[in-house]
Amino acid sequence: MAEVTMKVNGKAVTKSVKGNTLMTDFLRDELRLTGTHVGCDTSQCGACNIHVNGSLVKACTMFAAEAEGAEVSTIEGQSAADGTLNVIQQAFQDHHGLQCGFCTPGMVMAAASLLKENPKPSEAEVRDYLEGNICRCTGYHNIVKAILAASGQDVSAIAAE
Incomplete structure (x- = not known):
């Protein structure tokens, strides 16, 4: 287990993760941000797209530990705090x-x-x-x-x- 700290949708997050925890699993299972969908687990479909430090990333291709210190944005972070759509x-x-x-x-x-x-x-x-x-x-x-x-x-x- 390793401790990982990142900012997700503007909020600081620190969690312990296994080295092989995919970013999709981290977001969905650990942070309960289920808007990032797992479609194929092979980087083919794009359903798991997120932004990491401003770049588009397929979250099924990234380990959560690789996001140490990163700014991560998911679909949940796209709308305004009051729920207004962007x-x-x-x-x-x-x-x-x-x-x-x-x-x-x-x-x-x-x-x-x-x-x-x-x-x-x-x-x-x-x-x-x-x-x-x-x-x-x-x-x-x-x-x-x-x-x-x-x-x-x-x-x-x-x-x-």
Whole structure:
């Protein structure tokens, strides 16, 4: 067991963990932050996307001990303290960028990372950036539309699907 200290969604956390504890398990089991989903455990689906020191990371590929001293942000940290959705979450709701919702936390975290790097991406750039995220329900059309809307672009000419 090793002690690990990090900031998760702005709050300091110190816990004892086994060396082989994955970040997904740490967040879900130790911190009860269950919005980070475990979809594949093989880094293929993106459902477990989080931000570590501002970078997009698939939490199933990282040991919790590797986050020692890090700033970690999960889907639970995206909304305001009063529960108000952030602009990306609101756009996903407004443009129906979800169906079953399983991939949504990872998609929102990826979208936040993309918009930080590229505040006004093209549709092709959004689709390219989401390549590491799998959604089995939506066909991505409304997810892409939601991300473009969250970037402040006019999406009124894009038909809903």
